Amino acid sequence: METNGDARPDNSGSVDAEDEKKRRGGCGCWIMVLIILAGGAALSAWLMGMIVTREEKPLPGEVAITDLGLRYVAVPGDFSNLRNPSIMDTAAAGRGRELFGVECAICHGPSGKGDGVYGATMYPPAIDLTSTRAQTKTDGQLYWFVAHGINLSGMPAFGKDYGGQNNEQEVWDLITYIRTLQPK
Numbered sequence: 001m002e003t004n005g006d007a008r009p010d011n012s013g014s015v016d017a018e019d020e021k022k023r024r025g026g027c028g029c030w031i032m033v034l035i036i037l038a039g040g041a042a043l044s045a046w047l048m049g050m051i052v053t054r055e056e057k058p059l060p061g062e063v064a065i066t067d068l069g070l071r072y073v074a075v076p077g078d079f080s081n082l083r084n085p086s087i088m089d090t091a092a093a094g095r096g097r098e099l100f101g102v103e104c105a106i107c108h109g110p111s112g113k114g115d116g117v118y119g120a121t122m123y124p125p126a127i128d129l130t131s132t133r134a135q136t137k138t139d140g141q142l143y144w145f146v147a148h149g150i151n152l153s154g155m156p157a158f159g160k161d162y163g164g165q166n167n168e169q170e171v172w173d174l175i176t177y178i179r180t181l182q183p184k
């Protein structure tokens, strides 16, 4: 015997639709949405507050995570593999050294150890360029950081393409010089 189909032959579809409407209207989902939005806003405000008002040094985990981001995410693929045309070129290193004294030493320190007048107290502090963290990056990655700068840090852009003052050769001169820096 046919049962349901026969009981409401023609208008079964529309009755179902109305039921559905009633159920949706009454579920209170919008309250959940509001709670989630408010929670999200509170969380971001709290995080921004921590970041903006904090004075101590970044935690080791933060440094590691930032470094992973810089190493594997921040630099566009075609930059990472760029080759330094002036590699091991002492004249280029000399030019880079002069530029470094004028443009970079104030933050990274006269010999690149991150102990410049401003660098040590910035958040994050200007990196020690003699460190493994910096020296294990590729020439192309270093090129990108110097030319393009690092967003959300004090590292400015020096490349002409990004509003800075150095042309391509000058940026490579700086990288060649950075490669000569020795840890103490």
Ligand code: HEC
Pocket: 066, 070, 099, 100, 103, 104, 105, 106, 107, 108, 118, 119, 122, 123, 124, 125, 126, 127, 133, 134, 135, 137, 142, 145, 146, 150, 153, 154, 155, 156, 158, 174
């Ligand atoms: C106003 C301060 C300031 C100046 C000037 C500055 N830097 Fe930086 N630099 C920073 C900060 C801050 C960082 C980010 C450190 C971090 O990510 O932990 C940084 C990061 C870098 C990095 C990335 C290193 C890495 O492995 O993550 C390189 C390379 C670099 N700077 C080179 C230079 C060079 C070359 C100059 C000069 C042409 C220069 N910087 C000038 C503050 C500065």
